[in-house]
Amino acid sequence: MATATARPVTLLSTVLLMYPATLLLGSLFSAISPTARHSRDLSGSSPQPASPLAPSLATDLHLSESPVNYFARKNNIFNVYFVKIGWLWTTAAFVSLLIFQPLYSSSRRESSSQQQARFRRTLQAILRYALATTVWYLATQWFFGPAIIDRGFIATGGKCERALEEVGKMTAGQRSPTGLETLFTAATCKAAGGAWRGGHDISGHVLMLVLATGLLAFEAVGASACAPACVSQVGPTADAGRERKASDADSTPVINSNETGGFARTWSLRLVWGVVCLGWWMLFMTAIWFHTWLEKWSGLFIALSAVYAIYILPRRIAPLKDVVGLPGV
Numbered sequence: 001m002a003t004a005t006a007r008p009v010t011l012l013s014t015v016l017l018m019y020p021a022t023l024l025l026g027s028l029f030s031a032i033s034p035t036a037r038h039s040r041d042l043s044g045s046s047p048q049p050a051s052p053l054a055p056s057l058a059t060d061l062h063l064s065e066s067p068v069n070y071f072a073r074k075n076n077i078f079n080v081y082f083v084k085i086g087w088l089w090t091t092a093a094f095v096s097l098l099i100f101q102p103l104y105s106s107s108r109r110e111s112s113s114q115q116q117a118r119f120r121r122t123l124q125a126i127l128r129y130a131l132a133t134t135v136w137y138l139a140t141q142w143f144f145g146p147a148i149i150d151r152g153f154i155a156t157g158g159k160c161e162r163a164l165e166e167v168g169k170m171t172a173g174q175r176s177p178t179g180l181e182t183l184f185t186a187a188t189c190k191a192a193g194g195a196w197r198g199g200h201d202i203s204g205h206v207l208m209l210v211l212a213t214g215l216l217a218f219e220a221v222g223a224s225a226c227a228p229a230c231v232s233q234v235g236p237t238a239d240a241g242r243e244r245k246a247s248d249a250d251s252t253p254v255i256n257s258n259e260t261g262g263f264a265r266t267w268s269l270r271l272v273w274g275v276v277c278l279g280w281w282m283l284f285m286t287a288i289w290f291h292t293w294l295e296k297w298s299g300l301f302i303a304l305s306a307v308y309a310i311y312i313l314p315r316r317i318a319p320l321k322d323v324v325g326l327p328g329v
């Protein structure tokens, strides 16, 4: 457990550099790959790799038609069933840590002070998750109306092209079936058949993938660092003397439950690292095929700031650490 506290802040901050490195690598790949260059030559119905100077949004591209690369399609299976419901996967993986990792899961053989410490640790982990969830929610889903990303887009001059038609119809005295207010988010604009164009469209994919993988990686590393100590604490060694005096019949279920616990522990970590790896891969794909540089970097900036505030800042600021805690401590 001391490992996690002693882990140097600079090392952790350096690890976070892998995110900008991924975006750089993706943009570099899109610039030099012949496939990506070929797709740039096609217009309208093809994927357009991210370009530093591209003025239009990836959202305007119809990537499912004549795709050059499977991952350049918006309807690729990983985008539809993984990223588009990415926070659900993140939540499932996080909850599996809470349920199956010895750092959090309760044990019958604990003193009340140990139980209190475990309870506090679990609450702090939930608080860290809730903070990350709040950032994701406010940025991508709802911020007292349209999400921050949508508000930012409109504030920088973006609009739903269909919205202009609606205004035209209304000034011409026609009744409009679509409420104007429904055209002020990217989702409703696209659903109404409009084009979300013109402003700075922070990449929701980059924002969510960086935030989710950062959250899960920090939590998993913390839980793993504690695992051996926690297992021996709650396992047979903790009260070894008392346990070994028990009959064979009594000890068998303990061994079985330890085996089951070990299996669940391993698979919860595999789920978490699976989500992290797929999340990283999809981030890389977004970096290659979608958005302008600036839109990717602004998504990265928001997510990295949140990860830094939740996982690194508390290592420097003791009162903050008392509130949100550190994974594995």
Ligand SMILES: CCCCCCCC/C=C\CCCCCCCC(=O)SCCNC(=O)CCNC(=O)[C@H](O)C(C)(C)COP(=O)(O)O
Pocket (backbone or CB within 6 Å): 083, 084, 085, 086, 087, 088, 089, 091, 095, 098, 099, 126, 129, 130, 133, 140, 186, 187, 204, 205, 208
């Ligand atoms: C032992 C029990 C512990 C329980 C811990 C509970 C902690 C409680 C704390 C807070 C409560 C918050 C509850 C939130 C629950 C969240 C559950 C879900 O995740 S449901 C939402 C599923 N939806 C998604 O995952 C959507 C993800 N997608 C997007 O955000 C966007 O599609 C995009 C940003 C990726 C792209 O945007 P687009 O415009 O291009 O589509």
Ligand SMILES: Nc1ncnc2c1ncn2[C@@H]1O[C@H](COP(=O)(O)O)[C@@H](OP(=O)(O)O)[C@H]1O
Pocket (backbone or CB within 6 Å): 058, 059, 071, 072, 073, 074, 075, 076, 079, 190, 201, 202, 203, 204, 205, 206, 282, 283, 285, 286, 290, 291
């Ligand atoms: N890695 C990826 N794979 C597939 N589609 C992606 C993607 N990254 C971004 N996109 C798509 O590009 C658009 C802009 O993404 P975002 O703003 O969230 O970064 C979204 O289109 P749609 O909104 O039409 O689905 C999204 O689905």
